Amino acid sequence: MGRTSNYCFDYPQTNASFTVTYVAGHITELDFPETHRKWNSCDPFTLFDAPVEVKHPQRVNELVRNIEIRARGSDMLMIWTDCDREGEYIGYEIAQVCQKVNRRIKIKRARFSAIIADQIHRAAQNPTNLDLAQADAVIARQMLDLRLGAAFTRMQCMALQNRFGNLLEGKLVSYGPCQFPTLGFVVSRYEQVKAFVPETFWYIYLALNRPGEQNGRGREDQTVFKWKRGHLFDFDVALMLYEMVLERPMATVKKVVKKNTKKWKPYPLTTVDLQKSGSRLLRMSAKQILDTADALYQRGILSYPRTETDQYDDQFDFGQYIQKQTSSPEWGAFATRLRQGEFSKPRKGKKNDKAHPPIHPTAYAGNLAGNEKKVYEYVTRRFLASCSKDAEGFQTTITVAVNGEEFSASGLLVLERNYLEVFPYDKWSSHELPPFEEGEEFMPTICELREGETTRPSLLTEADLVSLMDKNGIGTDATIAQHINTIVEREYVMERLEGNTKYLVPSTLGVGLVHGYNQIGLEKSLSKPQLRRETERSMVQVCDRIKTKDDMLQESIEQYKEVFILARREFNLIINKDQASLKVHKALKTVADEVEGMVEDEVEDQPAHPHLPTRMMIRGTDRHQLQAPDVE
DNA sequence: GCAAGGTC
Numbered sequence: 001m002g003r004t005s006n007y008c009f010d011y012p013q014t015n016a017s018f019t020v021t022y023v024a025g026h027i028t029e030l031d032f033p034e035t036h037r038k039w040n041s042c043d044p045f046t047l048f049d050a051p052v053e054v055k056h057p058q059r060v061n062e063l064v065r066n067i068e069i070r071a072r073g074s075d076m077l078m079i080w081t082d083c084d085r086e087g088e089y090i091g092y093e094i095a096q097v098c099q100k101v102n103r104r105i106k107i108k109r110a111r112f113s114a115i116i117a118d119q120i121h122r123a124a125q126n127p128t129n130l131d132l133a134q135a136d137a138v139i140a141r142q143m144l145d146l147r148l149g150a151a152f153t154r155m156q157c158m159a160l161q162n163r164f165g166n167l168l169e170g171k172l173v174s175y176g177p178c179q180f181p182t183l184g185f186v187v188s189r190y191e192q193v194k195a196f197v198p199e200t201f202w203y204i205y206l207a208l209n210r211p212g213e214q215n216g217r218g219r220e221d222q223t224v225f226k227w228k229r230g231h232l233f234d235f236d237v238a239l240m241l242y243e244m245v246l247e248r249p250m251a252t253v254k255k256v257v258k259k260n261t262k263k264w265k266p267y268p269l270t271t272v273d274l275q276k277s278g279s280r281l282l283r284m285s286a287k288q289i290l291d292t293a294d295a296l297y298q299r300g301i302l303s304y305p306r307t308e309t310d311q312y313d314d315q316f317d318f319g320q321y322i323q324k325q326t327s328s329p330e331w332g333a334f335a336t337r338l339r340q341g342e343f344s345k346p347r348k349g350k351k352n353d354k355a356h357p358p359i360h361p362t363a364y365a366g367n368l369a370g371n372e373k374k375v376y377e378y379v380t381r382r383f384l385a386s387c388s389k390d391a392e393g394f395q396t397t398i399t400v401a402v403n404g405e406e407f408s409a410s411g412l413l414v415l416e417r418n419y420l421e422v423f424p425y426d427k428w429s430s431h432e433l434p435p436f437e438e439g440e441e442f443m444p445t446i447c448e449l450r451e452g453e454t455t456r457p458s459l460l461t462e463a464d465l466v467s468l469m470d471k472n473g474i475g476t477d478a479t480i481a482q483h484i485n486t487i488v489e490r491e492y493v494m495e496r497l498e499g500n501t502k503y504l505v506p507s508t509l510g511v512g513l514v515h516g517y518n519q520i521g522l523e524k525s526l527s528k529p530q531l532r533r534e535t536e537r538s539m540v541q542v543c544d545r546i547k548t549k550d551d552m553l554q555e556s557i558e559q560y561k562e563v564f565i566l567a568r569r570e571f572n573l574i575i576n577k578d579q580a581s582l583k584v585h586k587a588l589k590t591v592a593d594e595v596e597g598m599v600e601d602e603v604e605d606q607p608a609h610p611h612l613p614t615r616m617m618i619r620g621t622d623r624h625q626l627q628a629p630d631v632e
Numbered sequence: 633g634c635a636a637g638g639t640c
Contacts, residue, residue: 025638032634039633047634059640086638142636149635157633176635298640306639479637 004066014125018078019070026086027060028093030146044154045564047147048557064097071098076106078127082355083111085543088131089138095130113354114313136549137542141535144556149176151564152526156513159571173513174490177532178475180517182483183492184527185468187506187514189460199454202238203231204245206400206407207446210434221434222445225400225407231452241405242449248403249447253440255399261412263391263428265419267310267349268358269382271477272470274305274375277382279462281425282374283500286462286481292375293359301365302379306478307356310349316357318343318387324364330377331384334422338387346386353477378425385423392416393428398436402444409433459496459503472529473536520566531559 007020036042036050056064071077077098079091095107108127112119152175160173206225232238267273271290278289293305312318322343325335346358361380368376397410411433420426460468465484469475475483487493492510496503506514514527524530535556541547 023638024640027638030635044634082638090638138637145635145637147635151634153634170633172633174634178636294640476637478639482636 004062006066006070011124013121016076019074020080021066021070023060023063023067023081023090023094026090026093027056027064027097028054029057030054030142032146032150039154039158044151044158045561045568047151047154048561048564050147052143052146067094067097068101071102071105074098074102074105076108078124079107079109079130080112080123083113084353084355085134085138085539087355088134091130092132092135113352114316114357116313116315116317118315119313131543133545134543137539137552140542140549140552140556141539143553144535144560145177147557148560149174151560152567155564155568155571159568172490173509174486175526176483176486177526177535178479178483179486179490179492180513180526181472181474181529181532182465182469183487183506183510184514184525184529185465186460186487186493186504187511187527189457189464190506190511192457193459196456198456199233200235201231201233201452201454202235202242203227203229203450203452204238204242204405204407205446205448205450206251206402206444208251208442209445210442223409223433225398225409225444228406228408238449245402245405245447249444250441251400251402251407251444253398253436253438253442254401254406255397256436256438257397257399259395261393261395263393263420263426265347265385265388265390266382266423266426268312268346268386269360269379270308270310270349270351270358271306272308272466272480273310274359274379275466275481276463277425278375278378279466279502282371282378283502284371284374285484285502286466287485288371289375290478290481292371293379296365296372296376301361301363301376303358303360303362304356305359307359308351308353308477309356309358310351312346312348312357318345321360321362322384322387325361325380325384327364328366328380331381331422334388335384338384342389343387344389381423381425385419388422389416389418391418391420391428393430396433398433402447459505461501461503465504473533474529516570517567520563520570522563522566526563526567 004021008018009020010017030052031037032047032050033053036047042050077095079094081087081090081094091109098105098107107130109130110123111126111128112123153172156173156175161168161170204227206227208223208225209221210223211221229241232241274293275286275289278284279286282289284292290305293302296302297305319339322335322338326332326339328335359379360383361376365376392415394413394415395410396413397408399406399408401407412428412430413432414428414430417428420428462484466480469480469483474480487510488495491507492513494505494507496505514525517526524534538547538552538556542549542552
């Protein structure tokens with residue numbers, strides 16, 4: 001971070017003299033005391049009730065010392081951290097430091113949600129108090145996460161390494177309340193894919209060859225009509241309807257509906273959205289995208305890249321930022337047009353973290369390359385697109401009936417591309433229908449009973465996973481990418497490239513862990529999102545003072561203790577395979593066999609080791625790191 | 633050697 005800075009100035013509006021300094025994130029960390037720190041120092045189960053120490057990590061020593069010096073000579077501490085839960089707790093951490101060296105110091109809190117002069121002044125002149133309930137919620141979550149993570153991680157590692165140490169090569173088999181549900185999503189989709197059985201269906205295919213309106217080249221346009229029933233899985237019924245249609249195959253145009261239509265411009269950009277769009281369109285991982293955006297932020301090119309907000313403040317100065325983009329050879333002309341009157345206020349989404357605006361470019365950068373160029377271009381085009389008008393088109397929908405069965409076709413004429421001109425990531429193009437009139441009749445060119453098959457769902461992409469985590473409240477804008485990274489690093493999950501798309505496939509270890517926990521048969525498995533969602537809900541209750549932090553902690557700890565006891569028993573059964581119950585053993589064998597079939601193509605030159613317990617037939621993509629020993 | 637959450 002370099003040298004600590006302090007900015008001093010007078011603020012006549014409140015007759016005060018300010019010294020402004022900073023922290024970067026949390027300044028305290030939790031850990032167990034010496035008695036519980038060593039892995040062999042205690043039974044992991046005791047970690048649920050073990051004491052926990054709060055201390056300043058070494059990296060913040062300089063910052064803390066600086067704050068102490070300032071606090072000694074001040075009457076008041078005013079907290080300006082982000083106005084969210086974590087920000088409230090960071091404020092509390094700072095307050096603790098100050099009070100320790102100056103017992104009489106007054107603690108105040110500035111409330112603001114945007115770096116806009118007017119709002120900063122208002123916050124400075126209307127100080128409030130720290131919301132200790134929010135800080136409590138964070139403390140409780142930290143305690144819970146540490147105890148849970150440590151207890152389960154140690155139990156898993158010790159159990160597995162005792163027996164399979166040679167296989168694991170000292171690898172960490174961690175458990176975390178976010179990483180496990182994340183893994184659970186990958187395994188769950190993988191199993192859906194594996195269990196998929198294609199089903200045959202039938203449908204009536206109806207088409208008419210008729211020249212298009214402006215088609216002067218003599219080519220016949222074919223209009224395909226969609227059957228209103230979609231498709232049927234019962235062949236007899238489909239055949240009966242088809243035969244009925246064939247009896248009187250003349251089609252009558254029932255309705256021609258013409259209406260204006262729009263393709264809406266994108267919402268202001270959040271972190272999760274950037275990661276989803278980015279991994280889909282830019283061929284980068286969620287973590288790469290966030291790291292890149294962060295590097296650009298630190299050079300003053302992008303705004304803060306970790307935000308849940310998809311609405312701009314009413315006082316946001318769009319003109320200033322659009323103006324900066326007018327110098328671009330690629331989208332400068334578009335930016336200029338926005339400045340000249342084509343600007344339209346961005347749509348407002350539903351999310352607001354009250355801490356940061358949506359991600360937007362804060363400077364023009366014309367000399368970027370590689371990933372930085374890709375991310376910058378996406379953010380900038382998205383910003384300009386959100387500041388322009390929706391695309392406009394004209395849609396025609398035709399409904400026809402053939403002996404009582406209905407079919408329809410629709411065409412689109414794009415009239416104004418508007419935001420699409422600067423946002424090539426969205427596709428919307430004209431496909432026009434030849435002219436039809438209500439009441440007219442025609443003889444279809446093609447009328448066939450066709451057969452199709454349901455398609456296998458695809459494995460999870462990283463974009464899918466980010467969406468699932470976001471929807472289920474697993475992780476935050478700042479941590480979602482880290483959790484995905486963790487399960488890849490721990491080799492619970494492998495990345496598999498198919499064509500241009502990267503899919504996530506669980507390893508045998510990943511599947512084994514999830515199945516192991518599911519095997520316990522609890523409704524709320526550790527591999528599912530419910531428990532984490534409950535933690536989140538409890539935190540909100542603590543914030544709303546419906547519950548105390550001690551109650552939250554106690555309730556959650558009890559719940560996890562039960563799971564722990566069952567899980568440990570299960571693990572021991574698996575490990576002492578002589579004593580393993582038949583049921584557990586069979587389940588694990590099935591898992592291993594099924595997995596083997598699925599990842600076979602990745603490991604074909606690695607022979608199976610039938611003497612190994614099936615649960616531990618670990619296979620990674622990287623054989624150099626994770627290889628079964630040769631025991632010929 | 634354990635977590636998740638900040639952020640550099």
